[in-house]
Amino acid sequence: MADAPRYLGYELSIDPQDTASRDFFRFCREHQLHLQCCGSCSRLRYPPSPGCPFCGSDGYTWIPVDGSGVIHSYTEVHHAVSAPMKPFVPYVVAIVELANQRDDPAAGAAIRIPGNLVTADGNLNIGDLRWGIDSPVRIVFSDVSDEIAIPLWTPLEASRFIS
Numbered sequence: 001m002a003d004a005p006r007y008l009g010y011e012l013s014i015d016p017q018d019t020a021s022r023d024f025f026r027f028c029r030e031h032q033l034h035l036q037c038c039g040s041c042s043r044l045r046y047p048p049s050p051g052c053p054f055c056g057s058d059g060y061t062w063i064p065v066d067g068s069g070v071i072h073s074y075t076e077v078h079h080a081v082s083a084p085m086k087p088f089v090p091y092v093v094a095i096v097e098l099a100n101q102r103d104d105p106a107a108g109a110a111i112r113i114p115g116n117l118v119t120a121d122g123n124l125n126i127g128d129l130r131w132g133i134d135s136p137v138r139i140v141f142s143d144v145s146d147e148i149a150i151p152l153w154t155p156l157e158a159s160r161f162i163s
């Protein structure tokens with residue numbers, strides 16, 4: 001039996017009944033960002049869920065979306081909260097806001113996806129990159145198994161610090 005997939009020291013698993021999450025991460029493994037599009041109100045949603053949080057419909061399709069956005073918020077983690085995280089500090093967790101569906105269904109609403117901020121090749125040590133709130137980023141993926149990849153975010157080349 002193959003080892004369970006791991007990310008940053010943690011074993012990953014998705015409930016077999018959670019088909020929405022399984023499909024989301026399967027698209028990530030293909031290095032594509034897909035979101036659920038409601039069959040009733042046509043709104044996109046994240047995180048994956050069996051029902052639409054806006055209208056309650058359980059019908060949806062997956063549609064590809066551009067894997068770019070801006071940093072809405074972030075935190076820098078310098079103190080490992082558990083032993084498996086010690087090798088990885090310091091690292092950054094960002095919440096990235098996509099351009100899709102801003103201010104819908106209400107002012108301030110947006111699709112926001114969390115993930116580590118990394119170099120373009122997925123390294124958590126981003127010391128020479130410049131970034132902050134509203135910095136443009138694009139999605140990259142860390143493959144953790146044949147079925148799962150984790151979405152991560154990297155600052156666009158234009159925002160790379162030149163020393």
Ligand SMILES: [Zn+2]
Pocket residue numbers: 038039040041042043052053054055056057
């Ligand atoms: Zn809906």
